Amino acid sequence: MKTHPIVPAEVDFSDPSAPSAPAFGDVYHSRAGAIEQARHVFLGGNDLPRRWAQRQRFTILETGFGLGNNFIACWDAWRQDPQRCQQLVFISIEKHPLRKQDLQQAQQHSTLVDLADQLVAAWPPLTPNLHRLSFADDRVLLLLCLGDVHDWLRELAVEVDAFFLDGFNPASNPAMWDSHLLKAMGRHAAEGATAATWSVAPALRAGLAAAGFACERQRGFANKGGMCVARFAPRHKLHQPAGRLPLAPHARQALIIGAGLAGAACAWALAKQGIASQVIDSLPGIAQASSGNPCGLFHGTLNPDDGLHARFNRAAALQTSHWLNALPALPWRQAGLLRIELKLSLVQMQALIANQGLPCDYVQALDAAAASQASGLDLQQPAWFYPGGGALPPAAYASAMLEAAQAQTQLNCHVASIHRAGEDWQALDAQGQLLGEAPLLVLAGGHQAINLLHGLAPAMPLLRLRGQLSHLSKAEPWPRLPVAGIGYAIADGQQGLWCGATSQEEDMDASLREADHQHNLAQWAKLAQLAHLDAIPQAELAGRVGWRLATSDRLPLVGGLPIAGFSGRQDQTRFIPRQPGLAICMAMGSRGISWAALCAEVMAAQVTGAPVPLEACLLDAIDPARFAVRATRRPRS
Numbered sequence: 001m002k003t004h005p006i007v008p009a010e011v012d013f014s015d016p017s018a019p020s021a022p023a024f025g026d027v028y029h030s031r032a033g034a035i036e037q038a039r040h041v042f043l044g045g046n047d048l049p050r051r052w053a054q055r056q057r058f059t060i061l062e063t064g065f066g067l068g069n070n071f072i073a074c075w076d077a078w079r080q081d082p083q084r085c086q087q088l089v090f091i092s093i094e095k096h097p098l099r100k101q102d103l104q105q106a107q108q109h110s111t112l113v114d115l116a117d118q119l120v121a122a123w124p125p126l127t128p129n130l131h132r133l134s135f136a137d138d139r140v141l142l143l144l145c146l147g148d149v150h151d152w153l154r155e156l157a158v159e160v161d162a163f164f165l166d167g168f169n170p171a172s173n174p175a176m177w178d179s180h181l182l183k184a185m186g187r188h189a190a191e192g193a194t195a196a197t198w199s200v201a202p203a204l205r206a207g208l209a210a211a212g213f214a215c216e217r218q219r220g221f222a223n224k225g226g227m228c229v230a231r232f233a234p235r236h237k238l239h240q241p242a243g244r245l246p247l248a249p250h251a252r253q254a255l256i257i258g259a260g261l262a263g264a265a266c267a268w269a270l271a272k273q274g275i276a277s278q279v280i281d282s283l284p285g286i287a288q289a290s291s292g293n294p295c296g297l298f299h300g301t302l303n304p305d306d307g308l309h310a311r312f313n314r315a316a317a318l319q320t321s322h323w324l325n326a327l328p329a330l331p332w333r334q335a336g337l338l339r340i341e342l343k344l345s346l347v348q349m350q351a352l353i354a355n356q357g358l359p360c361d362y363v364q365a366l367d368a369a370a371a372s373q374a375s376g377l378d379l380q381q382p383a384w385f386y387p388g389g390g391a392l393p394p395a396a397y398a399s400a401m402l403e404a405a406q407a408q409t410q411l412n413c414h415v416a417s418i419h420r421a422g423e424d425w426q427a428l429d430a431q432g433q434l435l436g437e438a439p440l441l442v443l444a445g446g447h448q449a450i451n452l453l454h455g456l457a458p459a460m461p462l463l464r465l466r467g468q469l470s471h472l473s474k475a476e477p478w479p480r481l482p483v484a485g486i487g488y489a490i491a492d493g494q495q496g497l498w499c500g501a502t503s504q505e506e507d508m509d510a511s512l513r514e515a516d517h518q519h520n521l522a523q524w525a526k527l528a529q530l531a532h533l534d535a536i537p538q539a540e541l542a543g544r545v546g547w548r549l550a551t552s553d554r555l556p557l558v559g560g561l562p563i564a565g566f567s568g569r570q571d572q573t574r575f576i577p578r579q580p581g582l583a584i585c586m587a588m589g590s591r592g593i594s595w596a597a598l599c600a601e602v603m604a605a606q607v608t609g610a611p612v613p614l615e616a617c618l619l620d621a622i623d624p625a626r627f628a629v630r631a632t633r634r635p636r637s
């Protein structure tokens with residue numbers, strides 16, 4: 001999906017009973033009351049709360065988030081309902097989101113102020129992303145898709161139980177009501193889905209009918225004569241493609257191989273979906289392989305064309321911020337990150353941010369003086385500042401996730417093989433003894449688990465990249481916040497500094513190398529723009545060696561593993577059937593801290609069939625089946 005800069009809403013608050021959008025010449029809600037309108041038209045019209053009673057999950061899709069009143073009314077109805085579904089997923093698509101201060105103003109007199117305050121507090125940076133905001137211990141999820149409704153409806157991997165059609169007046173806002181939109185609704189409708197809207201325009205009702213909805217006119221809200229409610233009753237039911245079927249929709253237990261960042265994140269994401277995990281690791285402690293580095297960076301990125309990598313990194317960084325905010329404070333977590341720019345001028349950097357409309361709570365361009373002030377270094381170059389980025393100790397992050405998940409850990413247990421036995425997957429040790437079994441098995445074993453993939457799935461281009469970090473016990477100067485660019489430097493809180501990192505393909509030497517230390521120190525000298533670095537006695541240098549697992553396209557492997565030898569249609573990942581009960585979350589490359597949260601949320605949604613919190617084009621980009629698809633596209637010689 002090509003992204004477009006987000007243009008925030010300009011709201012006219014002059015009439016306190018009904019804020020309006022001058023650009024559309026319409027009010028955001030009826031003057032008779034926003035919450036009351038939501039209850040009558042959208043909840044009542046979809047027969048809610050009755051229809052969500054006792055369900056595991058109920059999914060609503062709204063066109064036009066606006067001031068968030070429909071969401072708040074729905075959340076309130078859910079919390080008041082003793083029969084409420086386990087999880088309420090509210091997806092809303094909004095092209096012109098409010099700035100945080102405007103949302104606060106719009107909600108300042110809300111009758112549901114406790115909910116409105118939580119929404120305002122969770123309001124994300126206004127980037128063109130699918131923002132996953134969670135409330136009520138993850139039992140109420142808001143998937144906020146910022147951008148045009150047509151773009152997003154093409155990209156969503158979701159099944160919807162109820163639609164709230166709430167664009168502005170069709171005359172001033174036709175894009176929110178046209179036949180393409182209504183047809184797309186039909187493609188996302190679950191069996192028995194319903195829709196409701198305050199509009200009774202004949203063209204809308206005809207469009208809904210053409211999209212497979214049976215419409216009915218009901219009494220409207222306040223002074224409105226009528227409203228439209230509809231039930232999905234298609235002539236032909238569309239089936240979900242094989243590659244998008246839930247991997248283990250009934251599983252309540254999972255076996256996860258790997259207690260690093262990926263495995264811990266998977267355990268937490270699954271716990272939020274009601275799945276308990278047993279996490280097995282060969283090593284004696286949590287996060288002792290790649291994730292055992294003393295510290296590492298996390299942040300988004302940006303590039304001129306907002307390509308796949310920049311978009312995925314941004315989505316992942318935003319998700320990581322939410323997760324970190326939901327966990328108890330991690331020891332030695334540093335907030336904010338500086339990335340020194342070596343090619344572009346400040347003016348070019350500012351132009352890039354402006355072209356993409358990226359907000360300052362996501363990224364800022366600092367001149368050399370401001371970057372120097374922020375970092376405490378004497379910098380001659382401008383730098384990108386990521387307020388939501390930072391540094392943290394990965395093992396503490398992994399432990400916090402496992403604790404939040406209440407996962408069982410089984411350490412010192414090496415899995416030599418896995419296989420399917422009836423409806424379960426089993427993990428066995430080298431002697432063939434059973435280590436664990438469950439209806440869902442998640443491979444999250446980093447570079448040491450490559451051999452478990454042999455014979456299980458078509459070959460994938462994987463690389464192991466050795467990396468060495470160097471530690472200086474006394475650093476002068478000492479950066480006040482993590483700094484990256486050529487390499488990176490993270491202060492250790494005690495006058496020392498971790499500098500990294502080297503990268504060598506398929507080099508399995510575990511010893512610390514003097515040449516690698518020199519490389520890291522030289523990078524630090526360049527990064528901090530030091531004229532020279534005093535020779536550091538060998539005794540003052542320490543370090544750590546680890547291996548990253550990466551794919552050839554430098555994106556992770558997340559989702560179901562293709563069935564080996566499958567001979568059907570393979571030109572798109574969604575057609576490729578997956579092994580039931582088996583998921584993978586590996587190949588985190590150099591970005592395990594930034595990626596683990598989003599990858600795990602995506603994997604967990606694919607397991608249960610919940611709405612996937614990532615757009616389809618990025619989902620394809622991290623799908624383990626992408627290599628099989630690419631192989632079919634390559635011309636045969």
Ligand SMILES: Cc1cc2nc3c(=O)[nH]c(=O)nc-3n(C[C@H](O)[C@H](O)[C@H](O)COP(=O)(O)OP(=O)(O)OC[C@H]3O[C@@H](n4cnc5c(N)ncnc54)[C@H](O)[C@@H]3O)c2cc1C
Pocket residue numbers: 257258259260261262263280281282283287288289290291292293295296297298394413414415416444445446447448449452466467468469500501502545546547548585586587588589590591592593594595
């Ligand atoms: C030098 C260096 C610097 C880095 N810097 C950063 C950084 O700044 N920011 C960042 O985000 N990332 C960084 N990374 C990358 C990051 O460390 C990894 O992406 C991340 O740790 C990968 O996590 P993982 O859980 O996939 O793998 P791991 O942490 O390796 O965990 C996998 C676990 O699975 C276990 N396992 C594997 N096979 C089996 C089996 N058969 N049976 C039982 N257990 C098994 C292993 O023992 C291991 O504990 C760096 C990496 C290196 C090497």
Ligand SMILES: C[S@@+](CC[C@H](N)C(=O)[O-])C[C@H]1O[C@@H](n2cnc3c(N)ncnc32)[C@H](O)[C@@H]1O
Pocket residue numbers: 009027028029062063064065066067068069070071093094095096097147148149150166167168173175176
């Ligand atoms: C009536 S308001 C929605 C009110 C909202 N449901 C609430 O509860 O406050 C309509 C919303 O549709 C949004 N919108 C208009 N055109 C759009 C488009 N093409 N794609 C997505 N959103 C759009 C507007 O910015 C506006 O916020």
